[in-house]
Structure formats: structure tokens, C-alpha cells
Amino acid sequence: MGYDVIVVGGGIIGQAITFRLATAGFRVALVEAGEPGGQATRAAAGILSPAAEAAVTSPLWPLMRESLRLYPEWVTRVEQHSGIRPELFLDGVLITALESDAADLARRQEVLRAAGVAAEWWSPTVVADHIPGLAPLHPLALWIPGEGQIEAPRWLRALTDAARHFHADQFWGEPVVQWVTDATGRWIGVKTPRQTLYGERMIVATGAWTYQLWSPGLVVKPIRGQVAALRTATRWTPEVVFFGHGYLVPKADGRLIIGATEDDAGYDTRVTLEGIQQLGDIARRFRIDASHIYWERSWAGLRPATPDGLPILGPVPGHDEAFLATGHYRNGILLAPVTGELAALWVEGHWSEAAVDIRPFRPGRFQDMDDNPRA
Numbered sequence: 001m002g003y004d005v006i007v008v009g010g011g012i013i014g015q016a017i018t019f020r021l022a023t024a025g026f027r028v029a030l031v032e033a034g035e036p037g038g039q040a041t042r043a044a045a046g047i048l049s050p051a052a053e054a055a056v057t058s059p060l061w062p063l064m065r066e067s068l069r070l071y072p073e074w075v076t077r078v079e080q081h082s083g084i085r086p087e088l089f090l091d092g093v094l095i096t097a098l099e100s101d102a103a104d105l106a107r108r109q110e111v112l113r114a115a116g117v118a119a120e121w122w123s124p125t126v127v128a129d130h131i132p133g134l135a136p137l138h139p140l141a142l143w144i145p146g147e148g149q150i151e152a153p154r155w156l157r158a159l160t161d162a163a164r165h166f167h168a169d170q171f172w173g174e175p176v177v178q179w180v181t182d183a184t185g186r187w188i189g190v191k192t193p194r195q196t197l198y199g200e201r202m203i204v205a206t207g208a209w210t211y212q213l214w215s216p217g218l219v220v221k222p223i224r225g226q227v228a229a230l231r232t233a234t235r236w237t238p239e240v241v242f243f244g245h246g247y248l249v250p251k252a253d254g255r256l257i258i259g260a261t262e263d264d265a266g267y268d269t270r271v272t273l274e275g276i277q278q279l280g281d282i283a284r285r286f287r288i289d290a291s292h293i294y295w296e297r298s299w300a301g302l303r304p305a306t307p308d309g310l311p312i313l314g315p316v317p318g319h320d321e322a323f324l325a326t327g328h329y330r331n332g333i334l335l336a337p338v339t340g341e342l343a344a345l346w347v348e349g350h351w352s353e354a355a356v357d358i359r360p361f362r363p364g365r366f367q368d369m370d371d372n373p374r375a
């Protein structure tokens with residue numbers, strides 16, 4: 001029997017789409033090359049922060065804000081059907097700065113407020129009271145209410161279980177190696193080394209590996225990110241703290257995630273000594289009390305990056321039976337719910353009714369490159 005939708009890729013994006021479609025009553029198959037857990041997804045720190053990650057003028061801004069808005073409701077539904085608490089905390093995010101950068105921080109506050117975000121100015125005294133270890137180096141901060149974090153691997157597990165609850169079929173350890181086409185060239189199924197599955201529609205959510213199924217997929221490039229988990233005796237501060245691109249993410253179990261590096265190392269997911277040194281530099285910039293914080297482990301993942309830094313969301317050029325949901329780069333965890341909703345709009349035939357402007361994300365924007373899909 002054929003499926004309504006075949007989703008290729010079982011990271012946070014493919015799994016969010018699968019959950020959303022399965023709850024709407026579609027017969028969905030998710031096909032994943034590896035084990036449950038995704039690839040970039042298992043590496044993610046789980047930060048949910050439009051304010052720290054995008055300019056309010058970027059097309060990403062409304063997409064991120066919409067996804068953040070969807071988060072509590074999504075988590076409630078997923079938790080209800082999976083029994084797994086993904087540790088969503090929206091305690092706020094602190095964007096810290098040196099006193100010498102006070103003018104820039106004040107401008108940022110103004111811009112955020114004009115965009116409807118109640119960014120609050122924290123003076124050196126408030127910062128010192130709240131996070132004693134941080135005060136000497138980064139005395140100023142903007143507190144962004146309503147933003148926060150989730151525990152990404154648990155979130156993925158919860159989505160996986162909830163999708164199963166709604167009868168989505170999930171095939172692990174089965175890389176899709178080829179599209180099955182009909183006489184007109186339309187994609188009607190996928191081939192894995194083990195089987196052929198047929199479906200009405202296909203959704204490609206293969207992250208940094210998109211080139212395997214969509215020939216201009218090399219526009220989606222792996223950018224390695226290395227992070228580390230430190231262990232503290234107590235939870236350090238409830239908020240995620242940023243300084244530039246460096247961040248600290250306190251987890252409920254006492255771990256402090258420190259991140260993140262960025263480099264182009266192809267598909268190499270090893271942790272390098274240089275990466276560890278960079279993480280040490282970030283820790284020093286935060287001036288955390290290193291003598292009472294213990295190194296637990298470090299790891300790396302491959303962010304799916306695009307040339308313009310925007311995700312690729314929309315029908316595959318020349319294949320209106322297929323949809324791309326990839327290239328989420330640094331923010332795939334944040335963008336998972338809105339991506340699930342957009343994919344559902346497309347499947348239900350309401351693609352043009354999206355709540356956010358989706359034109360900047362269309363796959364066809366890379367038209368200058370060879371974008372004939374691979375059959």
C-alpha cells in the first residue's frame with residue numbers, strides 16, 4: 001500500500017514534519033539512513049532565541065518568532081502523546097556586552113522593542129546580583145523574555161514516540177538511494193537497499209546530506225560545530241547567556257553546555273584540539289569559575305548551511321509532488337515547529353496561505369546553479 005507522504009530524514013526537521021502530518025491523519029512513512037537521533041540534531045545546544053540569532057530585518061525573524069510562538073503548544077501535545085518531557089524552558093535569554101559596547105547594546109534594545117520584543121536593560125548591579133561569576137567581564141546585558149531552550153535529543157525522542165503513537169511508520173538504517181519515477185518522471189516512491197516504498201508526496205529533510213537526493217544540494221554545505229558539556233554542582237543560572245556567538249546553556253541536570261565553534265571540515269565530525277581551545281576561549285570570555293567546573297565531554301555536528309544563510313523550504317523545482325525542508329543551519333531546533341506547519345500547509349494544498357512570507361526560502365532561488373533534481 002502506498003503512503004500519503006514519505007519523509008526522508010529523521011532529524012528534528014523530518015520528525016517534526018512526520019509528527020505534524022501524522023496528527024492530521026495522513027499516512028506517513030519516515031525513512032532514515034541511520035539510527036534514531038538525527039545528525040546535527042543530536043549535537044544541538046537547544047537554544048530558542050530569535051533575538052540572539054537574527055536581525056529583525058532578516059526574513060528569518062518572522063519565521064523564528066512564529067516558531068517560538070508555536071513551541072509551548074507543540075511541546076504540550078507531543079508530551080501528552082509521548083510521555084517524554086523535553087525540558088522546554090522559556091526563562092529568557094541574556095545577551096551580554098562589555099561596558100564599552102553600551103551604545104550598541106542600547107541600539108539593539110531599541111530595535112528589538114520596535115519589533116515588539118520587551119528587551120529589558122540589565123545594569124551592572126543587576127547582572128552582578130543575578131550571575132556573580134559573569135559580572136566582572138560582561139557587566140551589561142539585555143534580558144529577552146519568552147526565549148530560552150529545549151533539550152534537543154529528548155525533544156527528538158518525544159517527537160519520534162508521538163509520531164509513532166499516530167501510526168507513522170519509521171524505517172531506521174535505510175538510506176534512500178534513489179527516487180522511483182513514473183513514465184512522466186514524477187517521483188512516486190523511494191528505494192532503499194532493503195525495499196521500495198511508494199507515496200503520493202515526498203518530503204526531503206536530509207540536512208547536510210541533501211545533495212544525495214537533490215542535485216544542487218551541494219548548496220547545502222556541512223558546517224561543523226563543536227560544543228562541550230561542563231558539569232557544575234548547581235544549576236548556574238536559569239537563562240541562556242550569549243556573548244557574541246559564544247554561549248552558555250545551563251541544563252536542568254546541572255550540565256552547562258558551552259558553544260560553539262564553526263568551521264568547514266566537510267563531513268568530518270571529529271572534535272579537534274583547536275575546537276577545544278576555542279571552547280576554552282569562550283569559557284574565559286565568560287570568566288566562569290573554572291576551578292569548580294568539570295569537563296564532561298565534547299562532540300561535534302554538521303549544521304546544514306546555505307549560501308544566503310536561509311533555510312530551503314518549498315516545492316522542488318519541476319516536481320510539485322516533492323517538498324524540500326533543509327538548510328536550517330544554526331537554528332533547526334528553533335525552526336522545527338514552523339517547518340512542520342509549513343510542510344502541512346503544502347501537503348494540504350494551502351501553501352500560499354502561510355502566515356509568514358515564504359518567498360525568501362524557495363528552493364528555486366538557487367536557479368543559477370544547476371538545479372535539475374536527480375531522478
Ligand SMILES: Cc1cc2nc3c(=O)[nH]c(=O)nc-3n(C[C@H](O)[C@H](O)[C@H](O)COP(=O)(O)OP(=O)(O)OC[C@H]3O[C@@H](n4cnc5c(N)ncnc54)[C@H](O)[C@@H]3O)c2cc1C
Pocket residue numbers: 008009010011012013014031032033034037038039040041042043044045046047048174175176177205206207208209210212213224225226227259260300301302303304325326327328329330331332333334335
Ligand atoms: C554544535 C551545534 C549546536 C547547535 N545548536 C543549536 C541550537 O542551540 N538551537 C538551534 O535551533 N539549532 C542548533 N543547531 C542547529 C540544528 O542542530 C540543525 O539546524 C538541525 O538539527 C537540522 O536538523 P535536520 O533534521 O535538518 O538535520 P539532521 O539532524 O542532520 O538530520 C538529517 C537526517 O537525514 C538523514 N539522511 C541524510 N541523507 C539521507 C538519505 N539519503 N536517506 C535517509 N536519511 C538520510 C541523516 O542521517 C540525518 O539523520 C546546532 C547545530 C550544531 C552542529
